[in-house]
Amino acid sequence: MASRRTTILALSAxxxxxxxxxxxxxxxxxxxxxxxxxxxxxxxxxxxxxxxxQISLCHSSFMAIGAYTSTLLAAxxxxxxxxxxxxxxxxxxxxxxxxxxxxxxxxxxYLALATLGFLQIVQIVIEELASLTGGVRxxxxxxxxxxxxxxxxxxxxxxxxGCCTLAIWIANNLLASRVGRELNxxxxxxxxxxxxGISVGRVKLAAFALAAAYAGVAGGLQAIVVGFIxxxxxxxxxxxRQITFIVVGGMGSxxxxxxxxxxxxxxxxxxxxxxxxxxxxxxxxxxGFLIFIPRGLVTVWHALARRLRGPDVPPVAEAGQ
Amino acid sequence: xxxxxxxxxxxxxxxxxxxxxLVALAIVIxxxxxxxxxxxxxxxxxxGAYAALILTQMALPYPIxxxxxxxxxxxxxxxxxRVLIRPIxxxxxxxxxxxxxxxxxxxxxxxxxxxxxxxxxxxGPFGTDPIVAAGLRFNPTSLWILACTALVTVGVILFFxxxxxxxxxxxxxxxxxxxxxxxxxxxxxYRWSWAISTAIGALAGLLVAPLIGINPEIGQLILRGLLAAxxxxxxxVPGAIVGGIAVGLIETFSGVLIGSAFKNLVPFLLLMxxxxxxxxxxxxxxxxxxx
Numbered sequence: 001m002a003s004r005r006t007t008i009l010a011l012s013a014x015x016x017x018x019x020x021x022x023x024x025x026x027x028x029x030x031x032x033x034x035x036x037x038x039x040x041x042x043x044x045x046x047x048x049x050x051x052x053x054q055i056s057l058c059h060s061s062f063m064a065i066g067a068y069t070s071t072l073l074a075a076x077x078x079x080x081x082x083x084x085x086x087x088x089x090x091x092x093x094x095x096x097x098x099x100x101x102x103x104x105x106x107x108x109x110y111l112a113l114a115t116l117g118f119l120q121i122v123q124i125v126i127e128e129l130a131s132l133t134g135g136v137r138x139x140x141x142x143x144x145x146x147x148x149x150x151x152x153x154x155x156x157x158x159x160x161x162g163c164c165t166l167a168i169w170i171a172n173n174l175l176a177s178r179v180g181r182e183l184n185x186x187x188x189x190x191x192x193x194x195x196x197g198i199s200v201g202r203v204k205l206a207a208f209a210l211a212a213a214y215a216g217v218a219g220g221l222q223a224i225v226v227g228f229i230x231x232x233x234x235x236x237x238x239x240x241r242q243i244t245f246i247v248v249g250g251m252g253s254x255x256x257x258x259x260x261x262x263x264x265x266x267x268x269x270x271x272x273x274x275x276x277x278x279x280x281x282x283x284x285x286x287x288g289f290l291i292f293i294p295r296g297l298v299t300v301w302h303a304l305a306r307r308l309r310g311p312d313v314p315p316v317a318e319a320g321q
Numbered sequence: 322x323x324x325x326x327x328x329x330x331x332x333x334x335x336x337x338x339x340x341x342x343l344v345a346l347a348i349v350i351x352x353x354x355x356x357x358x359x360x361x362x363x364x365x366x367x368x369g370a371y372a373a374l375i376l377t378q379m380a381l382p383y384p385i386x387x388x389x390x391x392x393x394x395x396x397x398x399x400x401x402x403r404v405l406i407r408p409i410x411x412x413x414x415x416x417x418x419x420x421x422x423x424x425x426x427x428x429x430x431x432x433x434x435x436x437x438x439x440x441x442x443x444x445g446p447f448g449t450d451p452i453v454a455a456g457l458r459f460n461p462t463s464l465w466i467l468a469c470t471a472l473v474t475v476g477v478i479l480f481f482x483x484x485x486x487x488x489x490x491x492x493x494x495x496x497x498x499x500x501x502x503x504x505x506x507x508x509x510x511y512r513w514s515w516a517i518s519t520a521i522g523a524l525a526g527l528l529v530a531p532l533i534g535i536n537p538e539i540g541q542l543i544l545r546g547l548l549a550a551x552x553x554x555x556x557x558v559p560g561a562i563v564g565g566i567a568v569g570l571i572e573t574f575s576g577v578l579i580g581s582a583f584k585n586l587v588p589f590l591l592l593m594x595x596x597x598x599x600x601x602x603x604x605x606x607x608x609x610x611x612x
Contacts (some may be wrong), residue, residue: 004529049415053415055414055415055418055419057422068432090400102593102596102597106596107414108414108595109358109414109418110356112360112418113547113592113596114549114592114593114596114597116544116547117589117592117593118589118593120544120589121586121589121593124583124585124586124589125586128583134436137560184601193483207411211594226366237426239421240419240423240426243419247419274481276434277430277432277434278431279426279433280427280431280434283423283427283430284417284427286423287405287420287423287427290409290412290420290423291408291409291420294412294416
């Protein structure tokens with residue numbers, strides 16, 4: 001439970017950060033928005049993979065479902081973005097439950113295969129339903145507007161920032177509650193969780209739906225921020241990129257998702273001079289962390305905190321097995 | 322559909338399917354020995370195709386190219402196993418899935434940087450003039466692929482049944498600890514299971530190159546190979562072969578029967594259905610977990 005003082009501190013930090021972005025030019029603000037979108041997707045994926053322990057290679061497909069649903073609702077039916085994005089997230093969550101239903105019976109490589117199969121199905125459907133989705137040529141997203149006034153870069157950033165804060169807040173509260181303990185119990189030992197009266201299948205399914213909802217919101221936001229969507233944006237490499245976020249940041253930790261997504265979102269800008277190698281460097285980072293720092297950057301963070309605050313810090317709930 | 326057309330399609334399906342069968346075989350062998358499913362196997366196929374391209378451009382005769390691809394594939398597998406897989410072989414399954422995936426992307430990335438996306442190709446050993454027999458046309462490259470697949474299959478089956486190393490691999494796959502206590506070097510078994518698997522993967526690349534050309538996207542074949550392995554039950558050598566040929570036939574016939582737009586969906590829908598209802602495949606034994 002967060003004390004009142006930490007709540008006030010966190011809220012003022014959020015407001016300060018939001019205000020501090022105002023004087024920046026439109027390109028840095030745009031980059032910040034993209035980083036926040038990555039954070040939302042990573043937080044969702046980490047609840048599923050880091051906490052409930054299920055491999056998902058199709059997180060980017062739920063982003064695609066959110067992005068295409070909200071864009072098509074806006075373009076074909078004139079639904080405003082603030083209604084279209086939640087509807088997209090809802091459909092993503094429903095699809096998440098659909099994938100989660102068989103997933104509750106599968107584990108390890110079989111789950112990896114099933115989610116990989118689902119990713120391919122979503123890709124093929126987007127590519128082949130070209131009359132609706134624009135196929136491989138992609139789709140231009142209608143400008144997000146409130147009461148007929150199109151939003152500028154900073155207004156879009158504030159919306160993304162608000163969603164991101166909310167996403168982190170919800171995830172933190174979930175993990176501190178019964179739901180979070182159930183998710184971790186299902187990862188650590190499904191039989192023991194079952195014996196304690198936790199419905200393992202239902203928790204796994206709920207984790208999939210929840211993660212998909214997060215991805216759906218991220219997808220819808222990405223559509224309005226970037227203004228254009230195509231299937232390549234949501235392919236296997238995007239799914240691997242999101243997995244890289246949580247591996248680098250730290251599995252099973254909201255702070256880990258935020259750190260991983262924030263650090264790696266900045267990477268393409270740093271690597272701009274060696275653009276053709278950026279995919280390679282990304283993959284090397286993923287492999288390096290998997291082999292040498294499997295608990296992620298968040299452990300560095302915790303080690304620092306321990307040193308600063310002395311040895312009486314409560315033990316960190318660690319992900320892993 | 323006339324009988325002749327059906328037969329012609331069946332021939333095409335079987336020859337494409339035997340490539341999938343080789344990829345499935347390459348997936349199954351290290352999985353059997355060490356429980357590691359190599360999601361990067363598709364890029365080993367790509368690597369084999371590019372190795373064949375380089376050796377062919379050096380104007381070497383086909384048998385030498387073939388031998389070179391096999392040796393390079395085997396050495397590559399040993400290096401990957403030693404450097405990247407061995408340190409994490411006991412890690413959670415998530416780590417292994419993502420690491421092998423990443424190894425594949427790494428290989429693909431290096432190839433894209435070095436060769437670009439421009440397509441290349443090499444010829445099969447017997448030219449492209451179709452052989453006509455009994456009113457049916459046979460592509461000599463397809464026949465060559467079929468022959469190689471048959472040879473590899475028989476070789477692998479004999480290897481597991483009669484050689485010391487093959488028997489050691491089977492022992493390790495049943496119980497690695499007990500095998501170690503019986504004096505089997507488990508590390509050696511892992512190394513050779515990777516070497517054999519990547520040699521077969523590289524061979525698939527050499528064989529498929531004349532049919533589909535050489536580009537960094539060849540690795541996509543792994544999706545068909547994985548489906549074939551799922552059909553075959555993941556731990557069965559004959560299952561992988563039957564699964565591969567089944568996938569080839571399904572793909573060829575669904576193209577004609579369903580039309581091109583959604584034919585690509587068929588293998589993946591089949592994959593989902595199989596995983597939900599029969600994850601142990603058609604040949605594998607159910608893995609019952611006692612609690």
